[in-house]
Amino acid sequence: MKRIAGLIKRAVTGERIRYLMRTVLIVAAASLVSIFLSRNGVMKENVLMVFLIGVLLIGAFTAGYEYGIIGAVVSVLMFNYFFTVPVHTFAIMDPNDVALMTFFLVVSCISSGMTARFRRQLAIAEANEKAAKRMSEMSERFINVTGKEQIIALGLAYIRENTGYEASVSLKGCEEENRRESGYILFPISGAVQQIGVLKIFTKDRGIGAEQEIFIRAAASQMGIALDRELIYSEQEKIKLEVEKEHLKSSMLRSISHDFRTPLTGIIGDCDLILQKQAGDDSQAEALVRDIREQSMWLTHTMENILSMTKIENGTGFIDKEEEVVEDLVYEAERHITGLRTHRRFKDSMPEELLVANVDGRMIVQVLVNLLDNAVKNTEEGGRITLNVSYKSGKVYFVVEDNGRGIEPGQEKMIFEEFVSSGGKGPDQKHGIGLGLAICKEVVEAHGGSIWAENRLEGGARFTFWLNAETTGET
Structure with missing residues (x-):
């Protein structure tokens, strides 16, 4: 504090010396000009x-009316010394000169006071303009900033830059406002409704x-x-x-109720035919049992997808x-x-090398099942499906291709979202609840891999994903 006070004192002293020097120079210049004019009549x-x-x-x-008064007094003395009779003395013989100098001194004091007042008002106006500019700039910055940490950091930075004080913000347990303690003040x-901090x-x-x-x-208000x-x-x-979650839950329940009803109806109908011994010969009964098994497997896959998505979420x-x-x-x-x-x-x-991967085997099997099942749904009876596995640079690539109807343009990324489904066209194909590909994406990325989809030039779709793997040296 003493050091700061000393710096302020030295700054004020230096400023006074500058103003006094300006006063002396101006009076001296006025005296020289006056002498020149007097000699020229x-x-x-x-x-x-x-x-x-x-x-x-x-x-x-200068700043302050006192310098104007000093200048006025010195100017009167200079006028008395150089221009009144007797010249080069401070005596005054003519009463008119006394009146002239008195009026001059009064006018000079009034003008100095008015000039100093005008300068003060000008300084206040400039300070207000500067403060308004800072406020406006601060308001604009706060409009564009987002995030609690960024908002607080911006406010503290403005306070530090414009006041020189360090500050902190507490958003918990609001204390009494404007409380003044030793070393700090609270604001x-x-x-809009309550105190935030x-x-x-x-x-x-x-x-x-x-x-x-x-x-x-x-700053606190902003x-x-x-x-x-x-x-x-x-x-x-x-x-x-929350609204989106409720909507997703409603969509999933509607999809489950709709898609479970079809295979369950088929299973019940087939079972009724068998129980009522209306299946005919053994080949027809075998076909009914096979259909029951297919419908049951589809229900099992669907339930596994639902359980897996629940674990993921x-x-x-x-x-x-x-x-x-x-x-x-x-296999x-x-x-x-x-x-x-x-x-x-x-x-x-399959590649000739024996590949080993550090994975969750059950989840990767489910990914492959979902991709193959998706290919079956989107191809007609007798359609072509291929699964190619290759190895390159520490990664194993799985590519599932089909010659079905392919992916709608622009949907290559969207089909990996939840509840996005594209059912097949065949009468034996099911619609699905749209979780299979979403699970594939989550599982593959959880293993550090990547998955993507694209349309084949020959027609149909291609799904590719890779995982980290290594060879064992055996074939």
């Missing part, structure tokens, strides 16, 4: 106007000026408006998310990795697809 009454101009200039180039941060200004017992307090209150806006936006997002930790042989995973997935080889022209290919 100008009357002393007109010469006195030069000194008056000098006094006005002193008021313009409220209020929203408090702003703590660390003054270090220096106190706060009126202008600084106005700016701090404005922070309150921005934080209130952020809270309202957050609440709106939560409400929107509950958070991480749904993956339990172990070392698995890639070829075993592929296990193929075994779960009813009619893959009997109703479709299916072909698979």
